[in-house]
Amino acid sequence: MIAVWKHELSGHFHSLTAYIFSAFLLAFVGLGAMLYNIQSAVANFEYVLSFVCLGFVVIIPILTMRVVAEERRQKTDQLLYSLPITTSQIIIGKYLALLIVYLAPLVIISFYPLIFSRFGEVYLLTSYGAMFAFFMMGAAFMAVGTFISSLTDNLGFAAGIAIPVILFNYYSVSLAEYVSSTAIGSAAALIVAAVILGFVIRHLTRNDRLAFGIGAVLSIVVAGLYVMDSAAFEGLLPDIMKKLSLFERFSKFVNGVFDLTGIIYYLTVIAFFLFLSVQSLEKRRYN
Amino acid sequence: MITVEHLTKCYGDFMAVNDLSFQIEEGHVYGFLGPNGAGKSTTMNIMTGCLSATDGTVRINGCDIFEEPRMAKKLMGYLPEQPPLYMNETPIEYLKFVGAAKGLKGKELAQQIEEVIDQTKIGSVRNKLILALSKGYKQRVGIAQALLGNPKVIILDEPTVGLDPIQIIEIRDLIRQLGKSHTVILSSHILSEVQAICEKVLIIAKGRLVAFDAPENLEKLRQSSNGIDFTVEALPEETEEILETLGISEGYELNEVETGLLKIHVKADTDDVRSVCRQLFFAFSEKQKAIVEMASKKANLEDVFIELTEGDDSLEEGEVEKE
8 A cells, every 4th residue: 555655646746747736726725815815804714715615626636537547548557456455555545645745735825824823813723624624625525536537547538527526516505596496306306316326337337237226226216205205305406415515514614613524524425435436446357 | 386267257248268277387388379359368367366257266376366366466477468557657666666566675675676677687778767668678667567576477468569579589588587487377379489488388269278288299289280292293193093002092182283293282190291201202203203392291389279279169159159
């Protein structure tokens, strides 16, 4: 694992990705600090982080797109499979390297509130609480990006999927207000989601029966539940969209609440997507 | 050393490897021979743990590759068909990573890297980017990677594909060298190569093992295709008469090039083709018929290969349709 981690880290710094990522992040934070802290003379650094969030849409895919896809593109995945290391070690090693690359600019940014505090009163606790949550949220998106990268050998595709996924996640709360909140609408959306899941499983496993089975069973379960208790579906879709938003959790930290459930939520997302990435790598052994 | 039992791999309805079983002893160079798509790479990928099997087992020194992958993989070095190289690294950086992943550390790692660089003669390019190396050097870096950790078995998938003749000779020499201290398994669809380097040959076709023997023995298998081609100044009737006196009444072909000049092919179902040549020579000269051209033809590995792999074709017609 350490070998993979070191190798991956040197890979990030060999190629331009780590520098581009850091440059973008620092530029976004710099811009935010300029607008909020200096021009508007607001003492809350957490607002800056909240402003920078949207930048994730661009900078996370830059970093994560090559993580696994590149190995597949240049066929080095065969080397990894033949080495005496497990796929979990490969994924965790790669993920930890991503975190280090992410931490590097954050270390620089962590001085900003201290610098500002010399010129006025800054809420350091909230600032650093928000910064920690900012790190966790980025880490969660990186796990998602790693998984997306493990699905393909095409870097463009990996980035092209990650960008809309993060963008959708960013706007899902505002979109939630526009989607149908009726029971039938929610049920229909869930069935569509079950069918899409079926297609995704079919693409991943090339197993028609399994994909069809899961899609059909989930659809029937949703339909059954709807018939039994349609009231429970009232407003379910917008609710789910809000719950799935990683950004929504972050806004609590910006408002000065150190929300432990949010941290646990991020950790769960990380564990879930890393698990999926390992499965995705494992699956390549089977077809 | 390596025991493969009833190995089967299916891709959907397509059977890439079909009930393959064989055993590999320590300290030889083995050749995996088969036409393209015969299942060579698939078998090697399964043996090295890169691919799962639908059924069957692979044991390396008693370690099951599926149950104890870590132990089994430590015993093997693998060079896939396309060398798995990180293009924007130098050979040194690359070997450091592979060595560390194989569990080598500190001095031992540095020492082994020096050893494999020496063995594969890549010292002159050690600090160049792999991207800029020639194909031959890339292949060498790939082999160097497989040698790290001093594995007992080295598996090379088509190690000479795409190289120029000089590079091919160099790589073959290297493989011969490796064969002295390791068990080497290499795959190829080039017969002369296998004949030149390997002590034992496994021929597979359509995922099945069709022959497993030393190259010389395989040639003996095909004695039936030994034969003699000769040209004689005689008429067909006269020739048939002479051949009959030698007890050859069938199994030959006559071909009249022009009046009084015949091209003849006689089958010789024996290893001693020369004695048949001698008999023919004296029989024709006795009748004052001049043999103006004569060549004996011994079956080579190529013939064995073609017969075995094509023979398999007709044998499994039913299964092919299924695919």
